[in-house]
Amino acid sequence: MTLKALGALIAATGVLVASLPAGAQGPIRIGASLSLTGTYAKLGNYMHEGYKLCAKELNARGGLLGRKVEFVVYDDQSMPATGVRLYEKLITEDKVEAVMGPYSSPITEAVVNVTEKYKKVAVSPLAATTSIFKRPPDKKRYYIFMIISPAEVYLEGLIDMAAKRGLKTVAILNEDTLFAKAAANGAAEIARKKGLQVVFQEGYPKGNQDFSAILTKIRAANPDVVAGSTYFDDAVAITRQMKELNLNPKMYGLTVGGDLPEFYTLLKQNAEYIYGATQWEKALPYPGNKEFNEAYTKEFGREPVYHSAAGYAGCQVYVEAVKRAGTLDADKVRDVLLKLEMKTAFGDYRVDQDGFQIAHKMVMTQWQDGKKVIVWPDELATGKPRYPMPAWNQR
Amino acid sequence: MNVVVTPTMVGQVVISGILAGALYAMVALGLALIFGVMRVINIAHGPLLMLGAYTTYFLYAGLGLNPYLSVPVSMAVLFVIGAVLQRTLVFRVVDAPELSSLLLTFGISIALVNLAQLAFTSDLRAVEYLTGSWGLGPFAFSKTRVLAFVFAAGVTTLAFLLLQRTRLGRAIRATSQSREVAMVCGVNVGRIHTITFGLASALAAAGGALIAVVVAVQPEMGQVWTFKSFLVIVLGGAGNYPGALLGGVLLGLVEQIASLFLTSQLSEVVAYVLLVVVLLVRPTGLLGGRQT
Numbered sequence: 001m002t003l004k005a006l007g008a009l010i011a012a013t014g015v016l017v018a019s020l021p022a023g024a025q026g027p028i029r030i031g032a033s034l035s036l037t038g039t040y041a042k043l044g045n046y047m048h049e050g051y052k053l054c055a056k057e058l059n060a061r062g063g064l065l066g067r068k069v070e071f072v073v074y075d076d077q078s079m080p081a082t083g084v085r086l087y088e089k090l091i092t093e094d095k096v097e098a099v100m101g102p103y104s105s106p107i108t109e110a111v112v113n114v115t116e117k118y119k120k121v122a123v124s125p126l127a128a129t130t131s132i133f134k135r136p137p138d139k140k141r142y143y144i145f146m147i148i149s150p151a152e153v154y155l156e157g158l159i160d161m162a163a164k165r166g167l168k169t170v171a172i173l174n175e176d177t178l179f180a181k182a183a184a185n186g187a188a189e190i191a192r193k194k195g196l197q198v199v200f201q202e203g204y205p206k207g208n209q210d211f212s213a214i215l216t217k218i219r220a221a222n223p224d225v226v227a228g229s230t231y232f233d234d235a236v237a238i239t240r241q242m243k244e245l246n247l248n249p250k251m252y253g254l255t256v257g258g259d260l261p262e263f264y265t266l267l268k269q270n271a272e273y274i275y276g277a278t279q280w281e282k283a284l285p286y287p288g289n290k291e292f293n294e295a296y297t298k299e300f301g302r303e304p305v306y307h308s309a310a311g312y313a314g315c316q317v318y319v320e321a322v323k324r325a326g327t328l329d330a331d332k333v334r335d336v337l338l339k340l341e342m343k344t345a346f347g348d349y350r351v352d353q354d355g356f357q358i359a360h361k362m363v364m365t366q367w368q369d370g371k372k373v374i375v376w377p378d379e380l381a382t383g384k385p386r387y388p389m390p391a392w393n394q395r
Numbered sequence: 396m397n398v399v400v401t402p403t404m405v406g407q408v409v410i411s412g413i414l415a416g417a418l419y420a421m422v423a424l425g426l427a428l429i430f431g432v433m434r435v436i437n438i439a440h441g442p443l444l445m446l447g448a449y450t451t452y453f454l455y456a457g458l459g460l461n462p463y464l465s466v467p468v469s470m471a472v473l474f475v476i477g478a479v480l481q482r483t484l485v486f487r488v489v490d491a492p493e494l495s496s497l498l499l500t501f502g503i504s505i506a507l508v509n510l511a512q513l514a515f516t517s518d519l520r521a522v523e524y525l526t527g528s529w530g531l532g533p534f535a536f537s538k539t540r541v542l543a544f545v546f547a548a549g550v551t552t553l554a555f556l557l558l559q560r561t562r563l564g565r566a567i568r569a570t571s572q573s574r575e576v577a578m579v580c581g582v583n584v585g586r587i588h589t590i591t592f593g594l595a596s597a598l599a600a601a602g603g604a605l606i607a608v609v610v611a612v613q614p615e616m617g618q619v620w621t622f623k624s625f626l627v628i629v630l631g632g633a634g635n636y637p638g639a640l641l642g643g644v645l646l647g648l649v650e651q652i653a654s655l656f657l658t659s660q661l662s663e664v665v666a667y668v669l670l671v672v673v674l675l676v677r678p679t680g681l682l683g684g685r686q687t
């Protein structure tokens with residue numbers, strides 16, 4: 001089948017990239033499935049580049065435990081079931097010595113059952129859903145580690161800014177999948193705490209393209225703030241259809257998607273005033289961030305997004321833990337990862353006893369004249385938010 | 396927390412439903428033609444629509460061609476691709492059991508999607524041509540959707556005129572009614588099959604070109620249209636061409652109204668439950684299908 005051919009092609013590319021063996025043992029092969037095609041393709045590819053850059057820099061500095069490192073990456077087509085199959089294959093057939101996490105919460109949630117079964121440490125750079133890590137005692141997971149801030153706080157910045165401006169009502173819509181739902185529920189929770197009323201909250205199926213009905217309902221609810229817990233394709237479609245239906249909130253913010261450069265490329269000036277939540281920005285003063293930006297842009301001919309930086313940093317965190325442990329042994333690496341405190345180009349890393357991230361911070365951006373400006377939190381802001389969002393037909 | 400539904404809101408989603416329904420009808424008419432004439436269920440119909448969308452996108456991004464002017468160009472390109480597919484592959488399964496044609500077109504579908512991923516990458520593209528809407532009282536008429544409706548209605552009318560009024564159309568309908576009798580009357584059935592497949596692909600391409608402006612373009616955009624088209628022709632009556640029109644508008648309305656009163660997740664459930672009910676009560680579709 002073409003799927004297999006494609007997988008083989010990608011694997012072959014991976015092998016070609018890191019061809020020369022270092023030392024007698026050969027390279028340390030790190031397996032991962034990534035969403036190179038399908039709904040999450042855009043983001044999965046950015047993450048893949050983060051992994052690739054991490055491995056390249058590591059090998060240039062002499063590798064890990066005296067051996068080169070190479071990634072064995074397959075395409076899970078943005079489907080959890082495919083991811084599960086691929087991790088089984090990576091661990092049992094390809095016999096990789098280590099693994100890294102895939103892209104997205106739904107796929108991570110599925111594949112960590114496999115990595116736990118085979119006792120592999122899975123640093124999961126782009127899984128932001130709390131329930132993957134916080135589990136009932138009898139279903140505890142031991143070997144997974146979180147890099148990014150949890151889904152629940154993605155829209156905290158948007159809600160916080162709205163509350164400070166004295167806005168009263170918020171409508172929330174989300175893709176009905178693990179991460180997006182958690183982010184939507186988290187936003188609703190924060191909104192209630194800060195005294196805003198959630199006047200509308202509804203999910204839509206993954207791959208939905210027609211948002212007329214859901215946006216008609218939001219228009220009738222007439223909220224001050226519209227918060228979308230989206231990925232990318234849906235973020236674009238919702239924005240276009242908001243304009244079509246002339247839905248004009250005072251603030252409009254998105255979780256993923258709203259912050260990608262492609263969001264502006266596709267929507268042009270219609271992306272102005274829109275807030276995006278992001279785990280990372282290139283302008284943030286984290287150690288090594290500037291160097292990461294330069295190396296990444298040189299290597300791939302495009303600027304990194306937070307998914308690139310998280311992939312890169314996740315890989316670095318794992319590598320650092322292996323170095324300190326002096327071995328690939330899962331239990332020893334786990335002990336190091338639980339205690340590790342590290343500052344990367346992506347920000348802070350520190351986890352609690354469940355591998356749940358507690359140090360990393362989110363920021364909120366807004367599109368202003370084609371540029372992303374960090375507008376929240378105040379201590380990291382590079383500009384002031386433009387408020388309110390003007391009506392679509394008055395721009 | 397839920398919103399009280401007002402008549403204005405119902406009006407708004409009925410507008411959206413009818414606008415979407417015209418597109419469904421046009422795309423599904425292509426599938427109905429192929430099924431009617433050849434008894435082939437073309438799973439690759441959606442991916443052909445995707446190729447039409449890319450044609451429009453590249454003409455717009457590369458040459459700056461107005462996406463609405465590129466509708467006939469996309470149709471012509473896909474007519475040729477469709478005809479070639481028929482001549483090289485599909486003709487082999489016309490008389491074979493229906494499972495063979497399902498397998499073949501399923502294979503073509505996977506091949507087209509993966510080729511598109513290799514050639515065009517999975518990046519989302521959009522033809523950001525017309526945005527916003529025209530207002531009429533409390534209702535918003537999305538510019539791109541209204542134009543899509545106008546074009547879909549126009550193309551569908553032309554397709555019907557072709558079927559009803561021309562010699563070629565009569566030959567297509569004759570072949571669809573009885574291939575043997577058509578052959579005896581001097582119709583070149585092989586040629587009619589090729590033209591029909593080309594025509595159906597052109598209808599899909601028109602849909603793709605219009606969707607490129609309304610939503611966005613990516614390699615996997617097509618599959619959902621195969622399912623929707625299938626739903627439409629079964630609702631309307633497989634092989635019954637006016638049935639495709641009724642089915643299309645019906646599906647558009649059902650989806651929108653169900654999303655309004657229930658949720659978007661449940662709207663798909665409602666559409667497929669409707670399909671099951673129609674199959675139970677009127678297995679030949681609302682307007683009656685043709686007997687095999």
